[in-house]
Amino acid sequence: MEQHLNKIELRGNIGTVRMSDTSAGKVARFSVATNHIGKDNMVETTWHSVVAWEGKNIRDLERIVKGEKVYVCGRMRQARFTGNDGVEKQVYEVLANRIIVGDEEQKA
Numbered sequence: 001m002e003q004h005l006n007k008i009e010l011r012g013n014i015g016t017v018r019m020s021d022t023s024a025g026k027v028a029r030f031s032v033a034t035n036h037i038g039k040d041n042m043v044e045t046t047w048h049s050v051v052a053w054e055g056k057n058i059r060d061l062e063r064i065v066k067g068e069k070v071y072v073c074g075r076m077r078q079a080r081f082t083g084n085d086g087v088e089k090q091v092y093e094v095l096a097n098r099i100i101v102g103d104e105e106q107k108a
Helices: 102-107
Strands: 008-022 025-037 043-053 069-082 088-101
Touching: 008 043, 008 088, 043 069
Parallel strands: 043 088
Antiparallel strands: 008 025, 008 069, 025 043, 069 088
16 A cells, blocks of 8 residues: 655744634744755755644744744645635645744754
């Protein structure tokens, strides 16, 4: 039987952060910048969109602050929505199931 795997781990810095309360609980939507150093020491920065629902492995969403170091573990998902301009858009985001912010990141 073929096995499937959808897992992503990121270690980087937090960018923009949007918090909201929903009927299902608190949710944080934020970006994470990761760097890759390639040939000739050129740095390539990639921005990742992350969604985190407060729960068992994710607490203290207030600690998710721009500029902090962060470790994120989760899965990739594709989302589609219609923008304000009426055009359907497609995005890829990380649905987090574990987050470690700041100094605690070193223990991950």
